Amino acid sequence: MSNRENVVVGLDIGTTKICALAAEVGGGELLNVVGFGQARSEGIKRGVVVNIERTVNAIQQAIRECELMCGVSIKEVYAGIAGHHIQGINSEGMVTVHNNRTVSDEDVRRVIEAAQAISIPNDREVLHILPQDFIVDEQDGVQNPLGMSGLRLEVKVHIVTCSATSGQNIVKSCNQAGLDVTDVVLEPLASSQAVLSQDERELGVVLVDVGGGTTDIAIFCGGSIVHTSVLAIGGDQLTRDISIGLSTPLGEAETLKHEHGVAMVDLVERDTMVQVPSVGGRKSRTLEKRVISEIIEPRFREIFEMVNLEIDKSCYRNVIASGVVITGGSSLMTGVDDLAAEILQFPVRVGFPENITGLNEMIHSPMHATGVGLLRYALGNGEQRHTPLFSGDQTMITRMGRRVREWMNEFF
Secondary structure, three states: OOHHHHEEEEEOOOOOOEEEEEEEEEOOOOOEEEEEEEEEOOEOOOOOEEEEEHHHHHHHHHHHHHHHHHHHOOOOOEEEEOOOOOOOEEEEEEEEEEOOOOHHHHHHHHHHHHOOOOOOOOOEEEEEEEEEEEEEOOOOOOOOOOOOOEEEEEEEEEEEEEHHHHHHHHHHHHOOOEEEEEEEOOOOOOOOHHHHOOOHHHHHHEEEOOOOOOOOEEEEOOOEEEEEEOOOOOOOHHHHHHHHOOOOOOOHHHHEEEHHOOOOHOOOOOEEEEEOOOOOOOOOOEEHHHHHHHHHHOOOOOOOOHHHHHHHHHHHHHHOOOEEEEEEEHHEEEEEHHHHHHHHHHOOOOOOOOOEOOOOOHHHOOOHHHHHHHHHHHOOOOOOOOOOOOOOHHHHHHHHOEEEEEHHHHHO
16 A cells, blocks of 8 residues: 555546546656546536536545545645636747856746746736747757856746636635645646657647547647647537437437547448437437538537647647647547548547556546646656645745746756
8 A cells, every 4th residue: 555655646627527546656657557536527617617516526526536546545636727718828038147157047047037027917827837948149959058158048938827717716626625736737738748759749749638628739849848729629519519419418419429429421331320319208219320420520620620720820830740649538539530630731649648557457548648647747757746836825826936946956
């Protein structure tokens, strides 16, 4: 049995499910998952808390199941955050080098502060500051500038902001469930840690996480994240389309989507029939399986066309050498990768969490990419983060100062 100090917990707070995963510290490259719990999410809409009481109940249920499996009382979690309120912007900072023209910790701190000195509305707070590249006297591509000689130090960063109230409601829900939030993590950033290789990040890749309520997009280039976006559409819209189109209850529409859904009509054999339950106690009907795909394909096309627009908007299309990785529960549907490749004009693969031991068979699925990624974020590629970054009585701005200091310690 593990003790609490040797376990970290990731809490994926999604629109369709709330999932808690626990992993042991010190597993190195392999992630040893020792606990798993899941509950239906009823208080979240498109990644945003709309009913705190229901969200708290679902969190408590998922945590209880995870505690029973790993044999540890869980008090702290790394919580994921998504939603269409997420915004990402690139920024730059520049300072002159002090200390005999040799770059020091203080110079790095000052240049990151300079990069984050941008105007942010009062209703938004900084979630992440992600360094991309340092430049020392016009020499770019520097990952570790400490000790280098120079007169001027520059940095390029990607700043992720969120709605202050949405972030606070995530934390409040966890607190009311009896949990302290160690850190709040952007879900596509977490998912990337679970399904992307370092080569893909270096060469340029688009991560598309199709969740229940949102589709999260993250573009990487040169090993760093350069663009983030969240679309307010996801797998739940597919379910609603099937429910309306076939006049069947939402629960039955969800089952039809999982058991018979195909993203491209051309991939469905003709004359294949399925039973479709009706509403209001009416008799079930027998319909062609192609009818379901005729409802699903237009919605998926809309999603990937929106993703395509985001890629164009980012201005990084010409450096995406590794193509696109799709993850999330909806990526499991037959034909999703083929349809995405047709629309996006990139090679596409479905991203599964890799290098997992313990409960590998249970969580080796794109639908658990965010949860596994939260664990990898928490462990810092195998090393436990010892400095608490967030507690219920701190603001995200306070946490950000600590995160910058922690990043400097870990990076260097």
